[in-house]
Amino acid sequence: MTDTITLLQGFFGFTWPVVSNLAKIFAIIVPLLLGVAYLTYAERKIIGYMQVRIGPNRVGPKGWLQPIADGLKLFMKEIVIPAGASKGVFLLAPLLALGPALAAWAVVPFGPELMVANIDASLLYVMAITSMGVYGIVLAGWASNSKYSFLGGMRAAAQIVSYELAMGFALVGVLLAAQSLNLVEIVNGQQGGMFNWYWLPLFPLFIVYLIAGVAETNRAPFDVVEGESEIVGFHVEYSGFAFAIFFLAEYANMILVATMTSLLFLGGWNPPIEVAPFTWIPGFFWLFAKACFILFLFLWFRATFPRYRYDQIMRLGWKVFIPVTLVWLMVVAAAMQTPYGYLFH
Amino acid sequence: MNFETLVFYFLATILLFAGFRVVTARHPVHAALFLVLSFFTGAGLWMLLEAEFLAITLVLVYIGAVMVLFLFVVMMLNLNIEKMRAGFWSNLPLAAFVGLLMAIEMVLVLTVAGRTIGGAPVRHAAGYSNTKELGLLIYTDYVYPFEIAAVILLVAIIAAIAITLRRRVGTKHQDPSWQVSVKRKDRVRMVSMPAEVGPAGTGSLPPGAQKEGE
Numbered sequence: 155m156t157d158t159i160t161l162l163q164g165f166f167g168f169t170w171p172v173v174s175n176l177a178k179i180f181a182i183i184v185p186l187l188l189g190v191a192y193l194t195y196a197e198r199k200i201i202g203y204m205q206v207r208i209g210p211n212r213v214g215p216k217g218w219l220q221p222i223a224d225g226l227k228l229f230m231k232e233i234v235i236p237a238g239a240s241k242g243v244f245l246l247a248p249l250l251a252l253g254p255a256l257a258a259w260a261v262v263p264f265g266p267e268l269m270v271a272n273i274d275a276s277l278l279y280v281m282a283i284t285s286m287g288v289y290g291i292v293l294a295g296w297a298s299n300s301k302y303s304f305l306g307g308m309r310a311a312a313q314i315v316s317y318e319l320a321m322g323f324a325l326v327g328v329l330l331a332a333q334s335l336n337l338v339e340i341v342n343g344q345q346g347g348m349f350n351w352y353w354l355p356l357f358p359l360f361i362v363y364l365i366a367g368v369a370e371t372n373r374a375p376f377d378v379v380e381g382e383s384e385i386v387g388f389h390v391e392y393s394g395f396a397f398a399i400f401f402l403a404e405y406a407n408m409i410l411v412a413t414m415t416s417l418l419f420l421g422g423w424n425p426p427i428e429v430a431p432f433t434w435i436p437g438f439f440w441l442f443a444k445a446c447f448i449l450f451l452f453l454w455f456r457a458t459f460p461r462y463r464y465d466q467i468m469r470l471g472w473k474v475f476i477p478v479t480l481v482w483l484m485v486v487a488a489a490m491q492t493p494y495g496y497l498f499h
Numbered sequence: 500m501n502f503e504t505l506v507f508y509f510l511a512t513i514l515l516f517a518g519f520r521v522v523t524a525r526h527p528v529h530a531a532l533f534l535v536l537s538f539f540t541g542a543g544l545w546m547l548l549e550a551e552f553l554a555i556t557l558v559l560v561y562i563g564a565v566m567v568l569f570l571f572v573v574m575m576l577n578l579n580i581e582k583m584r585a586g587f588w589s590n591l592p593l594a595a596f597v598g599l600l601m602a603i604e605m606v607l608v609l610t611v612a613g614r615t616i617g618g619a620p621v622r623h624a625a626g627y628s629n630t631k632e633l634g635l636l637i638y639t640d641y642v643y644p645f646e647i648a649a650v651i652l653l654v655a656i657i658a659a660i661a662i663t664l665r666r667r668v669g670t671k672h673q674d675p676s677w678q679v680s681v682k683r684k685d686r687v688r689m690v691s692m693p694a695e696v697g698p699a700g701t702g703s704l705p706p707g708a709q710k711e712g713e
Binding site for chain 1: 526529535555556558559562563568574575628675
């Protein structure tokens with residue numbers, strides 16, 4: 155492996171840093187896009203079975219080629235720009251939605267050494283980058299020059315800003331416990347089996363983070379942004395590939411939130427029990443399995459819960475989650491000063 | 500000119516351009532978007548100074564929250580752009596004079612007061628954490644100014660909420676804790692209704708067959 159790297163280094167010369175970084179970016183983006191495609195397939199199948207239907211089963215064996223067919227179909231369609239739309243912003247909005255959803259992956263570690271960039275403040279970086287995703291939605295709503303998409307954009311702005319606070323407070327708990335903003339160190343702080351993972355000492359924050367994650371990605375039951383029975387949503391004027399990009403961004407964000415939850419609260423690449431047969435399995439597999447479990451929860455929520463009303467969403471975010479996180483932060487911070495502080499590390 | 504200087508001039512050019520467009524953009528939403536761009540480039544400049552905590556917080560707080568709400572308000576206002584731009588040329592001389600004055604003041608403060616500007620900032624060792632240094636400073640040397648700023652913000656929050664509070668009659672609201680604590684017997688009353696006996700020969704069920712279980 156190291157021999158091949160030196161060989162490649164010699165071949166590319168001074169352009170090696172550019173080439174190797176591009177290669178790393180491709181190594182993340184391509185599996186991510188495939189993951190998005192098959193997440194949509196999994197969603198339709200799982201919700202189908204939960205509702206005693208079969209789901210897509212016509213394109214390819216067992217419907218496996220359905221996401222590819224959907225992507226191709228969207229790619230062939232025309233992008234219609236409505237009359238009176240603010241053209242530049244209308245075309246910029248999908249990119250502003252997708253960009254942060256992909257850029258956040260730059261610091262996400264898949265193993266102790268497996269990441270594009272290991273920066274000190276990686277947790278803050280992920281928060282900052284994902285907080286920019288809302289612009290795509292708000293601007294899409296505004297630029298379409300349609301009342302329905304505008305309402306969707308307004309709802310998105312209020313909802314995402316509200317739940318970002320609760321999410322941020324939950325992350326403060328994690329960095330109190332790990333005493334680091336570095337994702338690798340946060341995961342390394344959770345070694346030693348599933349009872350050392352942070353979900354246990356930070357259980358209220360774990361629940362808040364998980365639910366706020368669902369709200370941040372505008373998934374059911376928090377999908378008032380695109381509530382199809384009332385306003386259809388911020389992307390009602392988008393067609394073809396411009397719409398597909400919003401779709402990609404939403405699912406890439408879901409995978410990101412699921413991976414972050416696994417890294418921060420479920421021990422990342424650490425096996426649940428640190429004994430022989432479990433430690434043989436490579437760490438990447440554990441991270442993947444945990445992220446898949448969280449994604450399954452996302453789909454399960456969608457199949458189970460009816461949509462929240464707008465005022466209920468605001469109440470849950472401001473009057474329930476933020477007080478809960480504040481109280482638990484006080485508990486953790488106070489306990490750190492007592493002899494029982496080790497329970498929270 | 501090394502790579503870092505190149506990055507600095509690149510970011511500085513974008514920052515100046517974005518700042519200029521904030522003032523000159525025709526539509527307020529476009530102006531707000533250019534303000535977002537200038538914040539983002541400003542964060543990039545701070546990153547060059549190894550102030551990663553400040554840079555990321557600038558993105559998180561100003562771009563992720565403040566500007567979203569700003570945009571929210573600007574989009575909702577029914578703005579008459581022609582009316583807003585009406586006095587542009589007549590107000591320009593005064594505004595230009597004030598701007599020039601501010602620029603001169605800034606130059607004076609930064610150069611004449613015996614401070615050295617320019618020159619590369621000191622590079623730190625690999626283990627240096629700007630976040631930790633900043634935390635140590637604001638919670639030790641600057642703890643009182645920091646706490647006072649926090650209290651002022653708290654007062655501002657409470658004042659802002661107090662302004663929006665108004666008691667209105669006739670509004671409906673729900674009490675979720677009451678809703679979830681409701682029991683079946685609070686809502687449903689089980690009634691035992693014996694079947695009515697119809698005329699003979701119509702095949703009505705025997706008495707008691709339709710009786711609901713308690």
